Amino acid sequence: MIRGLRKWAVPFAALLVLAGCGYDDTTVPKPEAVVTTPAVPTTPVKCDNKLxxxxxxxxxxxxxxxxxxxxxxxxxxxxxxxxxxxxxxxxxxxxxxxxxxxxxxxxxxxxxxxxxxxxxxxxxxxxxxxxxxxxxxxxxxxxxxxxxxxxxxxxYNATQKVLVRADAEKDYKGPQSLSGKRVCAPTSSTSVDNIKAIQPDVVAVLALKHTGCLVKFQNGDVDAITGDDTVLAGLAAQDPYAVVPKQGKLTDEPYxxxxxxxxxxxxxxxxxxxxxxxxxxxxxxxxxxxxxxxxxxxxxxxxxxxxx
Amino acid sequence: MSQTATPQAAPPPAAAATAPAPAPAVAAKPTPGLVDTPALLNRWQLIGMTTAILFGVFSALIQFGGWQADGRAADDTEQLVRVQEIQSSLLRADALATNAFLVGGLEEPEQRKEYDDALESVLRQIANAAEAQPADREVLATLNVDVTAYATAVAQARDNNRQGFPIGAEYLSGASTELRADALPILDALVKANTDRAENAMAGQHPFWLLVLGIVALVALVWLNRELAQHFKRRINKGLAIAAAIVLVVTVVTAFAALLRDNSNDSLREGELATAVSEANARTAANDAKANESLRLINRGSGEGFEDLWSVSAKEVEKFASRDTRSGWDAYVAQHNEIVELDRAGKWDEAVEIATKEAGGSTESLDAFDQLSQQIVTANGTQATDDLRSGRVVALVLSGLTLLLGVAAAVAVSRGIGERRREFA
Missing domain, CATH: 3.40.190.10 (Periplasmic binding protein-like II)
Incomplete structure (x- = not known):
């Protein structure tokens, strides 16, 4: 009798193990890739006197x-x-x-x-x-x-300038210092185009707003921010490690x-x-x-x- | 049992008693045309005992599987409620953070504490959920990272806001956006996975298969009895009859018990569990809506995009909220509509006043909805898990008894056929 029971014990135990088998790991579906179409380049509009x-x-x-x-x-x-x-x-x-x-x-x-x-x-x-x-x-x-x-x-007559980290202030000699650096500007502003015209090796990074650029700057995602001196002064006022070095204007920005x-x-x-x-x-x-x-x-x- | 293990040597055929002894190899073989009754009895004994044992083992296994499934269903339901609690608390925290931002100035200590409590609850529940379900552990680790990043961004938002820096708003809206882009898909996946697990486990009772197994065993025993009856001129073999009675009683009792559990699980799935899941969905969506209301006002005058998101969440609430919380939600919606109307009319300050005032505003209405909703989720979730766990001991005892009774039926078969063997001898 006992020997007979032993004969059943092994398959029974195997079935118990099978009955208690584990769960599949939870997986998160990958988000669908967003397809973006590149902006169509526009021909610059000319006028006699924009001011x-x-x-x-x-x-x-x-x-x-x-x-x-x-x-x-x-x-x-x-x-x-x-x-x-x-x-x-x-x-x-x-x-x-x-x-x-x-x-x-x-x-x-x-x-x-x-x-x-x-x-x-x-x-x-x-x-x-x-x-x-x-x-x-x-x-x-x-x-x-x-x-x-x-x-x-x-x-108001503003001018376009560049904001950098405090430890980069003394080395900043103008846009040529930005070669290979990540420079942020808001989407739809002309600031990035202006600076790229002077220093084509700038890596442009876009944010929706200038404060978005400052968040990226504080998180180490960009090395510099470009924009109007008025705006950059406001950004520098929010971060003691962000400075607008003494520099010549890149462009005039009449408001x-x-x-x-x-x-x-x-x-x-x-x-x-x-x-x-x-x-x-x-x-x-x-x-x-x-x-x-x-x-x-x-x-x-x-x-x-x-x-x- | 010993009889089957060491079958008796077949007695020599009666007709050959006076014949000279044949060569040993030929003597073991029965004479063609004559029935080797002892060998036949051995075979029938083996078939009968195997039938009884297999019935006992498989029936016990099916019940054991059901017992395990109910346990898993309870654990999965608890995990589901836990994951939904994380989801609701996270959006509750976001609604509180965005609303506090809207108020401006120094944050009310009570509101700050409520935010801290919601976030603490999220982090504790993530740890508990990771411990409870290893299959969720990896995605919960990712969620933990996302929640920590969210909490950090909100802290940065608050610190900057306290210094009067506009970058605080950027950190806050970035935190809310990242929360929805990164953390919520993880929580959605966790809710789906645990809903599937709980529902699958609740369907772990198999009364039909217990019945089929019993019928197959009974048919085998009846067939065996008929064969015996044909050879021994006795209609019923006592041992087989006892074994058949055991199989019949076990089948009826276990199938009925499994059917009761199955029906109970069905009603839980469609009742308490469904209510807990739906109400948790409603609570999550309601807090999402409130956060979008605040973000609409923070984006002063340009928040129509958040209104679209609010409408999506509101539809979710209307779809999932129970009758008990519906009136609270309707009260909130009336105030929200007033906020939208004022904001569209350019009366932003008045809109903010309704959205943020402690008494009589949309925050108070939403808080009332949130509290009642949470109570309903907790009550129904607890009821579902308690019901799934109750009576499990009985199922386990029945499973063990079935195994023992299967063995007893096998012994009865052995004795019944042994009796015939003795008669034959």
Whole structure:
């Protein structure tokens, strides 16, 4: 009897082992690859004088009548460009140099200002669609953009520069020092093209916004950031190990306030407000409040060019 | 048993008793045309005992497998609930982080603690889940890395925000985006794998096969009895009858018990387990929606893309939320719609006020939904695992008894046929 039971014990034990066999390892399906189509190169648009805007007019009625958003001035701004347009975490308000100009225009129009945080890539599209009335977001005036939107007279002359790590400051001799280095700039800005034209060996890295570049910089994913000196000053203010070395300008970046291409009345009105700000000293007050502490130089308002 | 192990030598055929002794090789062989009854009895004994033993072994194995399956189902259900808890807590943490960011200024200590608790719960549950299910360990290790990266990014966001640096918002939105791109697919895979495991294990009872096995054994024993009856002019062999009775009783009892467990598992799968899984899905989606509401407002005026994501999550909640939590969700939705309306009208400050105020805002509504939802998940998950574990001892005892009764049936067969052998001798 016992010997018979022993005979069954082995296959029985084997079956028990089989019955208790383990699980397959959990696997995570691989995400589908995103297919991106390369951007079609565009032919540069030429114009006689990109700085030339419309003659100023204080016709408030005409300016208000053309607003896409009735009864309020919807302004596209940056929410994360320190000193130009950024959210104050303490108050939740968006504030900065650009915002001060937009607020003055709304005040002169006598309508409430509604700020809408937009990315650099959205500036023209939202104006064209009429979702916003105005863009006050460190927007450089150029011929290509003039073909899509209308600009005010230049309200600030920025220049393109480069931000590097503090330990690379003394070795930085200009764009030639960036050969083989990873340099970040926002998508849809011309900054990378400008620097690549001078130093083709730059490795361009794109982020959605300048703060995205600073995150990459802090995480060691890029070696430098390029952009307007105003923007770079704001980035350096957020990181003690990021510096803008003494350097010559790479390009001029004249800022204008953009409106819908057909909204000339508003462009004229903005120009009259800018004239007023230049003459009553509020331009200088605004500059001294927001930019001078970081750029550390005195500045004078740009001379407006009209006649368009 | 000893009779089968050492079969008796076949007695010489009666007709050959007076014949001269044949050569040894020829003498062992039965004369053609005559039945070698002892050899036949040995064969029948072997068939009968094998039938009884095999019935006992396989029936016991099927029940043992069922017992194991119920245990696995309970463990898998616990793991499933644990993984869904990780998913919900992670999105809860994200909803709290994004909402705190929206408030601005110094974070409320209570809200900070709630975030810390949610994240601590996530990390503890990941460790527990890795210990509970080795098959999940590798992906949980990856998840651990992702959650740590998320927590680091949120900490960087908070530190920068406290210094008034806009880069804090970038760290926060980056953390939320990475969380959804990296951690959530892992959690989705874990939920799916453990749902499949729990459901498969719950289908581990096989009353049909127990019945088939019993019928096959009974047919074999009845056939054997008929053969014996034809040779010995006795209709029923007592040993075979006892063995058949054992097989019949064991089959009826075990198949019925397995059927009861199977039905109970079916009702658990469609009842408590389904409710726990659905409610956890609803809770996860609701917190995802709240985080998207905050991100919409953080991206002041440009958050319509987050509204699309909110709508996707809201549809999930509507699909999965139980009747008990539905009214709480509807209250939140009404406030969310008001927030959207105000934001679209350019009244951002008022929209933020509704989204962040402690009493009467969308945060309070969502918190109420979240708490009730979590209670429902926990209650139903616990009920499902308790039910799966209850009565398992009975199943194990039945399995062991079946094996012993299989042996007893084999002994009965042996004795029954041994009786015929003695009669023949």
């Amino acid at each position: 030339q805007s419309y003659a100023p007019s204080d016709n408030r009625g005409a300016a208000i009548a053309n607003l896409a958003n009735k009864g309020r001035l919807v302004v596209g701004v940056s929410g994360d460009t320190l000193r130009l347009g950024s959210r104050n975490p303490e108050t939740g308000k968006i504030e900065g140099f650009d915002i001060a100009f937009a607020q003055r225009v709304a005040d002169e129009l006598g309508v409430p200002m509604v700020v809408r945080v937009i990315s650099a890539a959205d500036r023209i599209g939202l104006l064209e669609k009429g979702e916003i009335d105005m863009v006050a977001r460190n927007m450089t005036v150029n011929c290509d953009r003039w073909s899509k939107v209308a600009f005010s007279a230049v309200y 204008g306030i953009a409106v819908n291409k057909g909204d000339v009345a508003l462009a004229r009105f903005i120009n009259s407000v800018l004239d007023e700000m230049r003459s009553d000293g509020s331009w200088k007050d605004t500059y001294d409040e927001w930019l001078k502490p970081y750029l550390l130089v005195d500045a004078t308002p740009p001379t407006p060019v009209y006649g368009r």
